[in-house]
Amino acid sequence: MPAQRTNADEIRTLFSRAMSEMYRAEVPQYGALVELVDDTNHETLRRDEQLRASLERSDELERLNVERHGAIRLGRADELFNMRRVFAVMGMQAVGYYDLSVAGVPVHATAFRPIDDAALRRNPFRVFTSLLRLDLIGDETLRLEAERILGERRIFTPRALELVGIFETEGRLTAAQADEFVREALETFRWHSEATVSLEVYSRLHDAHRLIADVVSFKGPHINHLTPRTLDIDAVQVAMPRRGIAPKAIIEGPPRRDCPILLRQTSFKALEEPILFTDAAGARAPGTHTARFGEIEQRGVALTPKGRALYDRLLSTVRQAGATARAYDTELAEHFRGFPDDWAELRAQGLAFFRYSATPAGINACKGHTLPSNLDELVAAGFLRYDPIVYEDFLPVSAAGIFQSNLGNDQQQNYAARSNRAAFETVLGVEVHDEMKLYAQAESDSLEQALVQLGSPHLARRAMA
Ligand code: OOG
Ligand code: NI
Numbered sequence: 001m002p003a004q005r006t007n008a009d010e011i012r013t014l015f016s017r018a019m020s021e022m023y024r025a026e027v028p029q030y031g032a033l034v035e036l037v038d039d040t041n042h043e044t045l046r047r048d049e050q051l052r053a054s055l056e057r058s059d060e061l062e063r064l065n066v067e068r069h070g071a072i073r074l075g076r077a078d079e080l081f082n083m084r085r086v087f088a089v090m091g092m093q094a095v096g097y098y099d100l101s102v103a104g105v106p107v108h109a110t111a112f113r114p115i116d117d118a119a120l121r122r123n124p125f126r127v128f129t130s131l132l133r134l135d136l137i138g139d140e141t142l143r144l145e146a147e148r149i150l151g152e153r154r155i156f157t158p159r160a161l162e163l164v165g166i167f168e169t170e171g172r173l174t175a176a177q178a179d180e181f182v183r184e185a186l187e188t189f190r191w192h193s194e195a196t197v198s199l200e201v202y203s204r205l206h207d208a209h210r211l212i213a214d215v216v217s218f219k220g221p222h223i224n225h226l227t228p229r230t231l232d233i234d235a236v237q238v239a240m241p242r243r244g245i246a247p248k249a250i251i252e253g254p255p256r257r258d259c260p261i262l263l264r265q266t267s268f269k270a271l272e273e274p275i276l277f278t279d280a281a282g283a284r285a286p287g288t289h290t291a292r293f294g295e296i297e298q299r300g301v302a303l304t305p306k307g308r309a310l311y312d313r314l315l316s317t318v319r320q321a322g323a324t325a326r327a328y329d330t331e332l333a334e335h336f337r338g339f340p341d342d343w344a345e346l347r348a349q350g351l352a353f354f355r356y357s358a359t360p361a362g363i364n365a366c367k368g369h370t371l372p373s374n375l376d377e378l379v380a381a382g383f384l385r386y387d388p389i390v391y392e393d394f395l396p397v398s399a400a401g402i403f404q405s406n407l408g409n410d411q412q413q414n415y416a417a418r419s420n421r422a423a424f425e426t427v428l429g430v431e432v433h434d435e436m437k438l439y440a441q442a443e444s445d446s447l448e449q450a451l452v453q454l455g456s457p458h459l460a461r462r463a464m465a
């Protein structure tokens with residue numbers, strides 16, 4: 001039903017724009033980061049004509065400046081359930097399960113994002129959404145208190161939920177309802193400079209884990225960062241201090257390469273912001289809270305399970321080596337020599353996902369002739385081309401690195417690694433999509449279509465088998 005889909009895509013665009021405006025107004029340093037990213041993108045495009053032409057061809061130039069993702073942290077089961085319904089209105093579905101308890105962060109998470117190609121092309125905005133795992137708080141008194149405090153808040157406006165209900169029955173919203181929905185939904189993501197707890201309770205939550213204080217002490221799950229796309233993440237990382245922005249020590253993810261893979265990201269350190277705390281008697285006390293930051297990202301090709309296993313293995317050897325931040329980049333580049341940096345090789349070894357298309361030469365050649373009956377030969381003859389499928393998800397080790405850099409290094413904690421995907425999905429109300437299946441499907445759909453265009457439906461069937 002195209003009408004429905006168009007509607008959701010438009011609402012997502014309206015929403016991400018509104019969120020961006022709100023966040024720039026709330027966090028001026030984020031505005032400064034966005035300016036730096038814009039300047040760097042311009043400079044990169046000025047120097048790299050080929051890149052400019054390719055972005056222009058794929059219609060990406062004008063969308064270069066739209067944010068790619070944001071993140072929130074929820075506290076209660078029904079908050080996650082309803083968040084799924086809210087994001088569904090914007091055409092965003094839960095993809096992937098991320099267990100961050102292994103990295104000392106007491107949350108598990110998913111990414112709400114568009115899943116089909118057309119929607120991703122229109123606006124790829126996604127939200128990394130984590131749920132606090134109160135079951136990982138050892139101190140029972142504190143756990144019960146956190147539960148009680150969270151139990152009293154309502155993070156959605158009644159009207160936002162009403163509009164979600166209308167969308168669920170009608171399959172779409174009118175333009176006026178969409179505007180109203182965006183306004184109402186935005187309220188959930190707003191910053192509150194007044195805590196719902198006393199300074200004393202805040203401190204106890206904070207001592208258990210800074211993230212617990214962040215989730216429990218406020219009226220709602222303030223957006224904690226937004227992330228634009230950069231064309232040159234290394235240049236922005238280096239330039240941040242010159243603009244008075246303090247970057248985290250390292251860029252997360254793979255090293256810089258000719259054939260970019262997965263996702264590279266870095267951020268500036270979260271800001272310490274003034275907060276008013278109120279005790280049970282109504283007495284107020286000033287304090288601070290540190291949660292909000294700005295991030296940038298650069299995406300590459302999605303890896304197959306085989307490619308991902310290689311990535312995870314190489315990365316973990318670098319991490320185990322425990323290099324200092326200064327030596328880290330060199331170590332990383334060194335270890336990743338073991339990862340082919342050539343498109344043909346990545347395809348031949350089945351390390352990455354590609355989108356196939358029939359070339360004009362191929363379409364011409366197949367009129368009246370039989371083409372090679374083998375995929376590699378079709379590629380070699382220039383009848384079939386392949387382009388990298390962009391990785392649209394997150395990386396747990398990187399996410400933990402982003403979390404960690406904002407928690408201060410004194411807060412390294414260890415939780416028993418108890419991944420609990422089933423519990424997460426029960427609370428969510430649906431199963432999360434398997435991202436690998438989505439990429440594999442996109443690849444095989446493109447191949448099938450291309451082979452049909454080349455008049456080789458039998459080959460298409462064989463390739464699909
Ligand atoms: C989310 C951190 C994860 C990313 O880009 O990996 C994330 C958070 O700090 O709440 O956004
Ligand atoms: Ni992020």
